[in-house]
Amino acid sequence: MSLFEQPEGRIDIRGLSISLGEGRAAFEAVQGLDCQIEPGQFVCILGPSGCGKSTLLGALAGHLQPRAGSLKVDGADVSTPSPQRGMVFQQHTLFPWRTVRDNVAFGLKMRGIGKAERRRAADEILALVGLEGFAERWPDQLSGGMQQRVEIARVLVNRPRLLLMDEPFGALDALTRLNMQELLLKIWTQIRTTVVFVTHDIDEALFLADRLLVMSSRPGRIIEDLRLDFQRPRTTELVTSHEFSRLKRHCLELLHHQEGRQLPRLNPLGLPLEHKLPRFAL
Amino acid sequence: MFRPLKRWLPRATSLLLCLLFWQLAASHHWNLGLVTFANVPTPWSVVEAALGLGDSGKLAQHLGSSLSRVFAGYLAALVIGIGLGLAIGRSKWAEDLLLPPLEVLRPIPAVAWIPLAILMFPSSELSMVFITFTGALFPILLNTVHGVEGVDPRLIASAKSLGAGRWAMLREVILPGAAPSIITGLAIGMGTSWFCLVTAEMISGQFGIGYYTWESYTIQNYPDIVVGMLLIGVLGMGSSLLIKRLGGLFTPWHRPRGKA
Numbered sequence: 048m049s050l051f052e053q054p055e056g057r058i059d060i061r062g063l064s065i066s067l068g069e070g071r072a073a074f075e076a077v078q079g080l081d082c083q084i085e086p087g088q089f090v091c092i093l094g095p096s097g098c099g100k101s102t103l104l105g106a107l108a109g110h111l112q113p114r115a116g117s118l119k120v121d122g123a124d125v126s127t128p129s130p131q132r133g134m135v136f137q138q139h140t141l142f143p144w145r146t147v148r149d150n151v152a153f154g155l156k157m158r159g160i161g162k163a164e165r166r167r168a169a170d171e172i173l174a175l176v177g178l179e180g181f182a183e184r185w186p187d188q189l190s191g192g193m194q195q196r197v198e199i200a201r202v203l204v205n206r207p208r209l210l211l212m213d214e215p216f217g218a219l220d221a222l223t224r225l226n227m228q229e230l231l232l233k234i235w236t237q238i239r240t241t242v243v244f245v246t247h248d249i250d251e252a253l254f255l256a257d258r259l260l261v262m263s264s265r266p267g268r269i270i271e272d273l274r275l276d277f278q279r280p281r282t283t284e285l286v287t288s289h290e291f292s293r294l295k296r297h298c299l300e301l302l303h304h305q306e307g308r309q310l311p312r313l314n315p316l317g318l319p320l321e322h323k324l325p326r327f328a329l
Numbered sequence: 330m331f332r333p334l335k336r337w338l339p340r341a342t343s344l345l346l347c348l349l350f351w352q353l354a355a356s357h358h359w360n361l362g363l364v365t366f367a368n369v370p371t372p373w374s375v376v377e378a379a380l381g382l383g384d385s386g387k388l389a390q391h392l393g394s395s396l397s398r399v400f401a402g403y404l405a406a407l408v409i410g411i412g413l414g415l416a417i418g419r420s421k422w423a424e425d426l427l428l429p430p431l432e433v434l435r436p437i438p439a440v441a442w443i444p445l446a447i448l449m450f451p452s453s454e455l456s457m458v459f460i461t462f463t464g465a466l467f468p469i470l471l472n473t474v475h476g477v478e479g480v481d482p483r484l485i486a487s488a489k490s491l492g493a494g495r496w497a498m499l500r501e502v503i504l505p506g507a508a509p510s511i512i513t514g515l516a517i518g519m520g521t522s523w524f525c526l527v528t529a530e531m532i533s534g535q536f537g538i539g540y541y542t543w544e545s546y547t548i549q550n551y552p553d554i555v556v557g558m559l560l561i562g563v564l565g566m567g568s569s570l571l572i573k574r575l576g577g578l579f580t581p582w583h584r585p586r587g588k589a
Contacts, residue, residue, distance in 0.1 A: 108486075109490075110489075110490075128486065128490040130490065132490070133491075134487065136483055136487070140481070140484050140486070142484065142488075142501070142505070144505035144580070144582045145582075154491040156501075157491060157493050157494070157497055158492060185582050187582070201491070205491065315486075316482060
């Protein structure tokens with residue numbers, strides 16, 4: 048398999064509704080959503096907290112099931128999670144018991160690829176995310192930015208059709224976040240996959256995306272669909288340009304209209320976890 | 330090298346002070362109202378009794394029988410406890426099916442099992458192993474369930490996204506994720522297994538530390554009782570420590586908070 052494979056990853060969403068919660072507490076997080084995304088496009092989804100943008104991402108990954116409507120990737124219905132649709136969470140989900148290299152090679156191991164080949168592929172992609180020399184470390188020994196880079200490498204090693212990112216840089220400090228955004232664009236020029244990137248940071252969305260979808264507050268619907276034709280490769284100077292500021296004002300106005308209700312944050316696996324009481328004393 | 334030495338000093342002092350108190354209390358037959366040391370053997374008589382036991386040549390046989398019983402019971406508890414724990418932690422169905430009877434059995438003390446154990450097993454040896462097994466089973470089982478349920482659902486979701494099937498999930502995510510908790514359960518279970526040894530060896534027999542302790546009581550050989558108690562304490566502590574060390578080898582990524 049070559050590093051520069053023909054891109055796939057056409058997304059076709061029609062009339063999608065997703066409900067979360069059970070019984071009386073159930074509600075529609077996403078309602079009647081329609082959207083088509085071209086292969087190889089970098090799409091950012093912007094919206095207020097709790098608007099269902101992460102829920103949509105969870106459904107694309109196959110972690111959440113639609114209540115109504117259809118969700119197709121390259122013509123096939125999404126029903127279960129798959130290495131074809133890689134997911135990056137806000138907080139890393141690296142396995143603490145595997146070294147950085149073994150974490151990255153996990154998807155290849157699941158496909159039954161031999162050890163030497165796994166090692167070669169993992170080291171290659173670690174170099175791409177700028178982490179040569181960290182292959183033998185435990186994930187806990189890395190900084191937050193490095194952990195997210197490993198996370199991205201672990202997903203990309205599977206050459207996914209979709210790269211789904213749920214506020215992946217939201218927990219990083221401002222400077223690291225800028226570096227990570229540039230790095231992500233650099234990686235994306237080399238591994239062209241469809242990216243769906245959820246964020247509530249307007250600057251981040253405008254800087255990264257080919258196309259920007261703005262979602263309304265719950266139940267989530269798309270209220271704006273912007274094409275961003277800023278030249279690539281993009282650098283941080285872009286964020287000070289006139290056109291950038293104009294679009295930012297536009298997005299701010301859209302989001303302002305949505306304010307008023309404070310909703311709890313949702314995540315791609317559904318509702319925030321409640322802390323279960325232990326069932327027995329140990 | 331200075332630092333560990335500095336910590337060993339108070340530890341040794343603490344042990345010595347306990348011994349000193351014991352010596353004074355026992356040799357002067359202190360009566361503290363609620364508790365009396367009138368019939369408690371002195372440390373020195375215990376040492377003599379221990380030397381006597383060593384000379385008699387029976388120590389190895391006592392140790393051998395006890396160790397083999399504890400380890401047989403413990404090994405069975407390990408296999409069954411971890412196996413059931415994984416099933417209960419992973420499947421609601423298994424939980425509903427298995428947990429209610431286990432919760433009823435859990436509070437039953439080892440000593441209450443003795444009559445049934447004698448009736449249920451063909452040999453007294455097996456019934457003794459069963460008693461040590463009941464001691465170790467529940468800490469291992471419950472800690473395994475606890476560990477499995479504590480695995481971050483995001484890790485499970487990620488593993489699914491990366492193509493892990495049912496068995497790979499268990500091997501690559503659930504087991505290592507629950508490992509620190511399982512090892513805690515194994516260490517506690519090792520302790521409780523020894524804890525039940527005296528009870529188990531009350532059943533019958535000729536050899537075993539528990540048997541020796543119980544026998545010394547019935548023939549009123551008080552220093553020997555203390556020798557037996559201390560032997561069980563030291564062996565239990567040693568084997569729990571061994572389990573923790575082994576556990577540490579199996580979980581190199583896991584460093585308890587506060588320690589480097």
